[in-house]
Amino acid sequence: MSTDGGAAVTAKGEAAVGTHGVQPAAGRTAGGDPDALGARLKGYEGRPAALDGSGKDPVNAPMIRHWCEAMGDANPAYRGPDAIAPPTMLQAWTMGGLSGHESRTGAYDDLLSLLDASGCTSVVATDCEQEYLRPLRPGDQVTFDSVIESVSGRKTTKLGTGYFVTTRTDVRVDGDLVGTHRFRILKYAPARRKPPAPRPRPVVNRDNAGFWQGVADHRLLIQRCTDCGTLRHPWLPGCNACGGLDWDTAEASGEGTVYSYVVMHHPPFPAFEPPYAVALVELAEGVRMVSNVVGVPYDKVRVGLPVRVEFRTYEDPEGALVLPVFRAVEGEG
Template sequence: MERLKAYEGLPSAVAGSGKDPVNLPMIRHWCEAMGDTHPAYTGPDAMAPPTMLQAWTMGGLSGHTGRTEAYDELLTLLDEAGCTSVVATDCEQEYVRPLRPGDEVTFDTVIESVSERKTTKLGSGHFVTTRTDIRVGEDLAGTHRFRILKYAPVPQRETLPRPRPVVNRDNAGFWDGVRQHRLLIQRCTGCGTPRHPWLPGCNTCGGPDWDTVEASGEGTVYSYVVMHHPPFPAFTPPYAVALIELAEGVRMISNVVGVAHDKVRIGLPVRLEFQEYEDALVLPVFRAAPGRRPHETR
């Protein structure tokens, strides 16, 4: 721990700069991917969605200038200690001022903390948190904290309980519906916009009031990935994780079943069903519609 703690406070990027100025095309791509139609992100006075904060600092495949060796040295030290696997756990963002087209961002990143060794279901290891301060000129625009777990994976076992979803006051109604084999979609009672995942307010009009609509179960694969790594004992890779576009106009992430992982395609018609697991766990999944191909109409 003494060697690990020595890295706290060391920079991992100094005077980095964004590959491109804040720009409308990237804002448009982001909003289309997120389904965010808020008018503040379009027009001559557009601002960038606050959650894009980190996007302007990404180095892409070629990386960016200003990187130091401290972060790579820390990860190597953890590898040598047997913590050879990594998973991103969470991030936190603080917004100070909006970013607008034409702004050129610079940033500095520091290794903020390395935790004591922790034991998790994935294995034991250390949480590493970095903090990136993002500026426009001398002005702080926001702060992005990113946390990973570098861990030694536990040996895989034949059986392991399926991870349970995190249920909170904002999404409890959704999971109550799932337990009843009903897929409920939030709908703003102010502007009528459906939304998923469940949120406390409408991201179109800002209204706090809503009701629910039960999904028909019809959908198509909007996008997908095939998971090979990292392995997790409760799952058997490779398997497909898809972004499903429901007939009601919202999208949700789930598994595609009833078809081999390498046969999943964008546009594949699917149908909702519910799978039950141990400990009364019920999850919505989507089965490939038999006899229909991607983009095939009825």
């Protein structure tokens, strides 16, 4: 990016806010129906949003230093007696802070109120575009004017249906244009969200029905061979140590540690939001079972992490579903 005087330099998207790739061209006119609201909104195009505005502070070295520290920008052009301001600070010198600017005309607020009244109550910043004609230097006092440059027709996006509104701010020093800042938002009515997908239900059969009944009662039951005393999980019709067919149960304490784990990223599956950790947990009683680890970010799960069982209830059209998960035990391990 050039910072020399002379030819204009354009930077697009420098201050963009993440919007899931939403851009005006990505929308579509909804249904072809007459857009009476859109016609009213078009009447705001060209109306001033701010007149004869003045920066709250002149361009100054402390603000430049704070900006560069926040951005991690060590360019020597922004330090010393001949310092210039980073070009992307252009908008910063026009901000009104908590007290705002008396130069606001009210037209922009009226436009937003009209959109609010129509149901377009949500807003997201989509992109900005800046053009620089000469560098700003400490001591420059900026003035500015803003105009509602354009209002799109009605667009439908993944976020919802609404209108893109673009404002243009011309920034001057001593009457000379030094830069232009365009800022675009999408003001929209949120799309209806699909109800969350139901949690997959476990397959319950005659061999494991006792385990799932225990879970429904918030008890973690382990099979125990009555011939040799070996504990086993998952539940089986016979002992894999001695072959005995008789068994009873022991209630686990629920304490355990992560024996191994994986972090699921793909494929995404309804009712789950990747990434998430799936662990093989070794219970204090010695058996192991697979479940989710909760209560800690997925990238903080580790082998040996102490965990404790927790029973979570999920509601869906088939009724309540209780599942055992393992919560990380803070301050241990």
